[in-house]
Amino acid sequence: MARVLVAVIALASFCHAVIREEDFAAEDIIVRDIAILGAGASGTYAAIRLREDYNLSIAVIEKDDHIGGHTNTYTDPETQKPVDYGVLAFWDYGPAKSYFARLDVETMAAPPEGGTTVYVDSETARNVTDYQVPAFSDVLKSIAIYGNESGKYDDILLPGYWNFPSGDDIPADLLLSYGEFSQKYGIDNFYPMLQIIAGVGVGGVRDIPLLYVMGFGLDHPAIQSLLQNGLFVPKSGSNAEIYQKAYARIKDDILLSSSVVSAERDEHDGVHLVVQTSDNCKRLIKAKQLLVTPAPSIQNLESLDLDDQESAVFVSSTPRPIHVGLAKTSAIPRNYSVQYVSSKVAPDNYLDMYQDIKHDLKIQSTGPEELQLFRVLLETTSDLPLTEDEAKAYVTSQVQKLAAAGTLNSVKPPDAAAGSGDAQTANGGAVTVEFKAFKSHSSVMWRLPADEIKAGFIQNLYALQGHRSTWYTGSLWCTDFSSNVWAFTDTVLERMVGARKKDG
Template structure:
């Protein structure tokens, strides 16, 4: 399949037509220092810094009708209260707090989760009564051990992999399957928490090389912040505030609901992008540099006229299907969360929490008490990509299965209970799931085997930085948390246009 995709891209390049300025009116030609593809966490941050710190002109192309990427906030129409269901909080790391202050966003410590989690069999939705949650003292010991090991690699993993070694110089532990690493350092007790935070290991974590867990998942800075209660959120209760304030500063340079349909890129002549805009018009962006913040896959970037070097790297990406949303249901009590896991985890085989299952479904009580809302997160294995309707149907079926099994009957208060054995509420009505908001957060990830990492994959990936006047940032180039992505973006900007920085 990989060779087929590369061949298709090569054929597309042969058929590529030269972009002519004569095909565009003067008002449809945009000349800038830097073009930015994507306005999520990294793209928006880069746009602010390039304009305000580097005094460079920018043009941002965003496919959605708003900026913010995976930051999603629902506002209840009656109470006007915001509820975040995408990005929930931020690590106190790198430029994060200064960035919030710059945008005029007041912050407070992230609220502590004081609810109860029910662990249920992903097949039957029945309580795993023989599952033993790891003792908190044991979890702390595992976190400390994990943190000590991850700290050893800060110079090659944080905030990105510019200094990552090659071949036999790669630390052997980074190539170990996570299961072996976990056993070696006694950190099994930490995995349930790690999985909730970083979402690593749907389908099984035992065979994943450690690099993908510590490097792209949860590294040392996040562990430090976790131990120091360093998570924070906007005081307003809305993560959307960050992007609303950012958009007010860059909106003249942002093309929303737009996408690149063709491109020319060259180290000497810069880049030309033909962009299809929201009103179905085409504009030509001419820029000295291109900063790509979209997930780097063949499908996402094929309009950029990828060459063989780029295609050979990006073809290695693996799909990561994720859906998030907010749902209202009476089938689960307030302050309860439900986690669907493999029965293999019982009684204490924590690394088997998602072993051999294709669905990772978490339902978490959230928002103001009176709204009876639950955040839902559904991630599936790469071979099981669901449409929005299929994802909603699966979530609904699992909630109904939970009700039919009577799993939470013993904890439900009388006013929202339901009869044992029936997918019904206390008054006899059928259990329903009303989705207030729903969105795909599907992306891509790296899952190459250890021998390909050793053969130079990270070097090949980073060799693309600056190639054909194109630079990259985002969660596939570093640890996948906003604060780390912002810190990594700083290192990209320093290399891309550092000499132009304002005094």
């Protein structure tokens, strides 16, 4: 199937329409040094650095009507208090703190998360009463072991995989499955915490190659920050502040609600991008180089006229359906969070927490006390993509099931009143779920088996850097945290600008 898809892409590339400059009015032609596709964490950071540190002209194309990517903040209309429900905090790693200082964003240590987590069966929504939460002292020992082992590979995993070996030179542990690695070092009790932080393993973590957990999920700097309380947030309480201040600096160079509809890219002539803008007009961007920040999949990048080399790599990506949101409900008490898990986890089969289940749903108490808000995080297996309406319906049905089962009756205040919003009914009782905000964070991931990693997949991936005047950054090229992405972006910009100077 993959070969067929590559062939189709190749045929489409061969037949693409030629971009003619004379088809555009002079005012609709934008000439820049660098074009940037996407204004999430990496695209916004790159735009700031290219303008201010490298003194290069830029044009940023962003499909949404705002910048910020997976940083989502809801502002309560009555209290004007912000509540983050996308990115929650930042590791103190690489350029993170200096980036905040550059943008005049004051920071403070991330406040500790309190409250009680209730673990419920994903099938019945009943409390998994015989599940034994691992002792924190034991988890700390496992974290230290994981951190020590991950630190051995800093030179080949951080801040990206520029130096990653191939074949028999790859450290043997990195080719183990996570289950084998966890058993080898006796750290099964670390997985519940790892899953909360990195979200890895819906459907089962045992057979996932360690490289994808340690390299793309939770790396050594994250472990160090975890042990040293190195997480931080803006003092304002709003992660959106970063992007509001960044936007003020680069707003004249951003096309919002815009997307690339066709492209020509060449090693020597740079890139030509036809962009459909928010006013339904088409504009031509001519740039010497292109920086691509969205998740690298065939679907996401098909408008870039992918060639055989690019398609052969990007066809290997696997969909990762994720939705995040903010909901108000009276069905869950304040300061309680609900985590839906596999019944196989009991009593202490920690690696089986999400074994063979297709939905990873967490409902976490958040925000100011008086707002009764819960952060919703729903990830499904790659074969079960959900629309926004389907995701909301699933969350609502699980809250209904929770109420119908009476799972939280022992902790719910007896006089708790139903909340406002669209009432849902379960067993005759009113169960309210009102979604204040909801976003798709769906992306892709790499899940290739060990033999394909040994055969050179990482090298083939990184060989695309600079190919056809195009460079890449973002979470699929390094560990998936903002601080890591910014550190990796620095290495891309250095090479990209260096290649530009070399080419004259």
